[in-house]
Amino acid sequence: MKDLAEVRLNGRELGVVWTAPWRVAIPSGVLKEKGNEMEIAVVNLWNNRVLGDSKLPAAQRVTLSNANGGGLALLPSGLLGPVRFMAEGQQ
Numbered sequence: 001m002k003d004l005a006e007v008r009l010n011g012r013e014l015g016v017v018w019t020a021p022w023r024v025a026i027p028s029g030v031l032k033e034k035g036n037e038m039e040i041a042v043v044n045l046w047n048n049r050v051l052g053d054s055k056l057p058a059a060q061r062v063t064l065s066n067a068n069g070g071g072l073a074l075l076p077s078g079l080l081g082p083v084r085f086m087a088e089g090q091q
Contacts, residue, residue: 001042002077008039038085045077 004018010032014024051072053061 002075002080003045004043005079006041006043008041010037040079040083042078045075048074048077 007014007024053063
């Protein structure tokens with residue numbers, strides 16, 4: 001995961017992760033027998049937002065910056081690999 005994410009389970013906020021080991025605790029009573037819904041909201045890197053905006057018409061930009069992209073590449077961001085759900089103690 002790169003770089004920051006908010007985690008929710010069944011509508012309950014479980015916390016924000018930004019460093020290894022990238023884990024959140026699930027309080028008692030939040031996990032259901034079945035039909036659980038996990039939500040992971042990943043925050044994009046500011047560099048990517050500014051570079052992305054520089055490629056849009058001025059009226060569609062979210063940020064104000066003097067950056068023009070200059071041929072720079074976007075940095076890896078988001079869920080970059082498989083996501084695993086594990087009980088504490090599992091490897």
